[in-house]
Amino acid sequence: MLPIVLLSVFGIGLLFLGFMKSRAILLPATLLFLVVALAVNFIDWNKSYLYFNDMLRTNNLAMVFTAIILLSAFMVVALSSNFLNDESAQPAEYYAIILFSLVGAIMMVGFENLIMLFVGVEILSISMYVLTGSDKRNLRSNEAAMKYFLMGSFATGIMLFGMALLYGATGSFTIAGIASYAAHPQVGLSLLLYVGLLMLLIGLLFKVSAAPFHFWTPDVYDGAPTIFTAFMSTVVKTAGFAALFRLLSFSFGGVYTFWWTILAIITAITLVAGNITAVYQNSFKRMMAYSSISHAGYLLIGLASLGTNTKQAIVFYSLAYSVATIAAFGVLLLVAQQRSTQTITSEGVVTENFDSFNGLARQNPLLGIAMTVSMLSLAGIPLTAGFWGKFYMFSTAVERGQIWLLVVAVLMSAVGIYYYFRVIIAMYFRDGGNDPIQVAPFYRYVLVAATILTLGLGIAPGLLEGLF
């Protein structure tokens, strides 16, 4: 609860800090705010409280998800130093919006009432629409924001409709109330419950970009400024999956038989669509968009085979995925800024092709290693955190006997190696680029920390055990 209050206050505070002449204070201030929020997050550790008239719950799982979200936000903000040099940027507003969006994300993690879920989703989404379009003079950024806004509000509408139907069926907005209604499917439940659940699922699956609700993802991720793409693909995904998990495990465990087939099919479609399409991309950023769709697929495996290990699987996977993704986008940011292999297309200047990574490892070994480790982690190769993430997910599927889903996932992991390795091949085995990229010291620390975290969790996945 405290993080929500603090982040709201900090966000407003940041807006005022923006009036000051010097922009240099904004970045450290934001980072400090995030650290404070992260620290106070754990005050209620091992306790479970209800806040705001039983609207919000804090428990260990919610706190762990909040911590992952805040950590991701911290890393993204830490990589955003180039705003401060950009005359047309408005960093104070960006950072404030980021903090506000985190409030929404934290609500999605611990909601006790569907209204709270809705408010959380909206806060997060509206912040994202704004950030997507923040590169005002870039046509693609504007287009992305427009698309995201139109489709996103449509999805939110469907979600709200679903909530209304659920209320009609159960007479309650609280997840406990719905759970007690849905706990006895044998007595015959109202059709409204099923329809409502489906609509609610569609809304949330849209937010985490699961197929077939993923069509906005590539354009939005591609058009948004890279730093916000990193934010979107990690924070929104983690929050979305935390919400889905809370909803399905807590409220709808009783009607498991109804939704798991649907979810399993969506999972399979997501995995196939994400992975296969990613293979055909020429832009690294677009590839990362499809990669994020495919990772939504892997995360969905845990939900479609909801069991005792799902919680652990989702936490571990979101952490592994977030860290690796942020490191990858961090390297991309530098490459796109400082390397001059731009191709000009009808839509503007594209600087994120795979070619722009050519020979990077030779000139910047550190960037090469950071990128390689994060690609290996996303591909799920052992000794990285991503492997254990996949391992946990596959375990849940086996535990539930979802062997066919597992086979799809395994085949798609093999496909995944193909496109993740294109970057590694470009960096290590191709020639290109002349001058080493300049990396600011702080930037370097973030990338090193991400690499160490990925490898550390890959070697000793048991480290996170205490969190469950």
Next chain:
Amino acid sequence: MLTLFLIFYPVVAATLILMIGGERIKQVALVAALIELAIAGTALVSFKPDATSQFGFDYAWIGSLGIRFSGGIDGISILLVLLTGLLVPFIILSTFNRSYKQPATFYALMLYMQAALMGVFTARDGFLFYLFFEAALIPIYFLAAMWGGENRIPVTFKFFVYTIFGSLFMLVALVYLYYQTPATLTAPHSAAIADFYKLKLTPEAQNWLFWAFFIAFAIKMPVFPFHTWQPDTYVESPTPATMLLAGIMLKMGVYGLIRFILPIVPLGVEAWGKTAIILSVIGIVYGSIIAIRQRDMKRLIAYSSFSHVGLMAAGVFSQTETGMQGALVQMLAHGINVVGMFFVADVIFSRTNTRQLDQLGGITQSTPKLTVFFMIMLLGSVALPLTNGFVGEFLLLHGVFTYNHYLGLAAGFTIIFGAVYMLRLFQKSMFGPTTSRTDTFADLTSSESWVFIPLVVMVFWIGVYPNTFLKLTEPAVANLMKYIGTTAVSMK
């Protein structure tokens, strides 16, 4: 504890090498690898030949899931640990006359590779095995793709994706097995390989598990028809990487067959073993015939290796004690021979800049030392009695023959064909008139000789007195036969 040291010492050494760098890094790497050999030698000397797992370590890894960081050396592992320890220093020594760009990275990757291989051969936990099995791919991929030939990028990429693809099936099988182990509220499931042995799996489960494991290992070895990555990868890789691949890495596949498939899914082997043997025998004959037609030395050796490993797989699937013993000894012998043969190819290439047989010839005239060493390695490869190849191949063929006479007969072609392509290789390269490329051929330098000398000693040691090695593996193999034996009885 010794095992833990075997795995982690190379990691530390490699990291230090990366940090030190500099001109004389070759020598540092060699010393580091020799120390590892000394550790492996200590393990060999103090190894008690019984069926137990020795020098072990065992720590909680993911405690709540019962996954343990656990390893040790038993009779099945010991020869492979020896092989890994033995070959790497000589592979490093074989590079002394070459200079590779970024040498520190090059040697560090070799030592990382060694650590992962040691891990594969000593892991006692299924997931730890898988972890090392995959981790071994990363250094070898970079070795092959950074220092390889012209076509290296697509070739090594195919190799990487192909093998990862195969091992993912194994991961599925391991997770499945893990959930079959008993669990209570207080004690979670177990991933210990020894616990997998105790499972009573249904025949249907064993059938698909057989294929999940078999595809993973068959791609790694490779067995026909999963071999298409192999010749190109061997040819495009720099020779030290090829030596690692052919000398040690393909043994991961054979080791996997013995460690996992036979004892865990005996009914699967019962049902599909014959298919596997037939595929292996096809590989033997097919590989040999292609080897006879090759013009490129490295490619010829690659196909010969493909053919030899087919025999090992067939021997293992014969489910006989002799076949299994043969496979273990032959893994050691083949590792030594194939490294020797690739080194011969490398020596010739470094002096003539070609590997094409029709551009070579007459080398023996100026090179007594090379001729002798080449001949000895070659005789080992064609399984002449008193050389190491004979012991392994004889036992393997005996095993296959016991299983099925006709298959044994077909597999026996390996010896005849082997003699044909190997002697052809020798004749085309060493005899005949010299060509423009070979008329100034210099004999081996001393560092090159020192690569061959220990290998030759091993060729004769295993060939003349194989008991040193057979008695190490015997109790463990006999113990393993129990798992196969019981189900064979229950089938009747």
